[in-house]
Amino acid sequence: MPSAVMPTPDRDAAASAAVSATGLRKSYGDKTVLDGIDLHIPAGTVFALLGPNGAGKTTAVKILSTLIGADGGQASVAGHDLAASPQSVRAAIGVTGQFSAVDGLITGEENMLLMADLHRLPRREGRRVTAELLARFDLTDAAKKPASTYSGGMKRRLDIAMTLVGNPRIIFLDEPTTGLDPRSRHNMWGIIRDLVTGGVTVFLTTQYLEEADELADRIAVLNNGRIAAEGTAAELKRMIPGGHVRLRFTDPAAYRSAATVLNEATRDDEALALQIPSDGSQRELRSVLDWLDSAGIAADELTVHTPDLDDVFFALTGSTDRTTATTVPHQPKEAVR
Numbered sequence: 001m002p003s004a005v006m007p008t009p010d011r012d013a014a015a016s017a018a019v020s021a022t023g024l025r026k027s028y029g030d031k032t033v034l035d036g037i038d039l040h041i042p043a044g045t046v047f048a049l050l051g052p053n054g055a056g057k058t059t060a061v062k063i064l065s066t067l068i069g070a071d072g073g074q075a076s077v078a079g080h081d082l083a084a085s086p087q088s089v090r091a092a093i094g095v096t097g098q099f100s101a102v103d104g105l106i107t108g109e110e111n112m113l114l115m116a117d118l119h120r121l122p123r124r125e126g127r128r129v130t131a132e133l134l135a136r137f138d139l140t141d142a143a144k145k146p147a148s149t150y151s152g153g154m155k156r157r158l159d160i161a162m163t164l165v166g167n168p169r170i171i172f173l174d175e176p177t178t179g180l181d182p183r184s185r186h187n188m189w190g191i192i193r194d195l196v197t198g199g200v201t202v203f204l205t206t207q208y209l210e211e212a213d214e215l216a217d218r219i220a221v222l223n224n225g226r227i228a229a230e231g232t233a234a235e236l237k238r239m240i241p242g243g244h245v246r247l248r249f250t251d252p253a254a255y256r257s258a259a260t261v262l263n264e265a266t267r268d269d270e271a272l273a274l275q276i277p278s279d280g281s282q283r284e285l286r287s288v289l290d291w292l293d294s295a296g297i298a299a300d301e302l303t304v305h306t307p308d309l310d311d312v313f314f315a316l317t318g319s320t321d322r323t324t325a326t327t328v329p330h331q332p333k334e335a336v337r
């Protein structure tokens, strides 16, 4: 039977999973970058892959988008097996790389038309799609200017517009907002949300924990070649300790009295601040305030900190930027208790 009419056994899986991978491996020389990665991304959702520099995020994106081969494991994207049907995978996906694919020497419009040609769209259709996408990404006014004159945010929007020319059902965005100012980042989030509303599945990598928190249905943290944790933002936050109430004093005597009363607090003698482990609930907050009241002590500042994704990231990836401990964030180095 010619291969063109052979049934594709993996087609049924497309309905539920946009991306599914088991045991993906990749090494460069004797450096293992991916050491057995499993992924399951339902269609129509946003998945964020987090990890420190060099963790293998771009490598994962390149493998899943058929740009490079894996050394081991199995994956299907849009229901097509990566190894057996790379052409079918390519037809279903769009990829916006970490580094811009925009050609600065030609105009934004010409970049778009080039993509339309690559997708073999008829000329008239290519022009229609180009005009529509340029308008959607607020680039119509700049369409006839060389892309080298675009700001970083405009280039990024053009990059994504180019990715959408082929009307992909799954898009890979490798650090879509790196280098963008807060306004451009929020615009990009809006664009990504619109894509998802339109039924597109988004696989994104990011260095911004807030971004994953805002956008992603599920988040995986990549560390040392493996998925260190996977879940919703809320699930990940629940995995680690770090919630606390922080009391700051200006009067050293009040600080010392409070430290005596709240003897489970972690002291920061330099800042005259105390940190009391707390889940941030009203009940726990009230008991802290009751202690202070009964001892006749008034703090000058009270802040409640619940773990955020940054805490998760630092705890799971063992980064030393925020804390010396890998499992208990927010313990100041000079903690004496």
Ligand SMILES: Nc1ncnc2c1ncn2[C@@H]1O[C@H](COP(=O)(O)OP(=O)(O)OP(=O)(O)O)[C@@H](O)[C@H]1O
Pocket: 028, 033, 051, 052, 053, 054, 055, 056, 057, 058, 059, 060, 098
């Ligand atoms: N072509 C290659 N040859 C050799 N080593 C490579 C190659 N591509 C990537 N690596 C190595 O693989 C590791 C993972 O790289 P990768 O680009 O996937 O990381 P990343 O998580 O995307 O990092 P970043 O956040 O900096 O973009 C790094 O140590 C990198 O040096």
Ligand SMILES: [Mg+2]
Pocket: 057, 058, 059, 098, 174
């Ligand atoms: Mg990368």
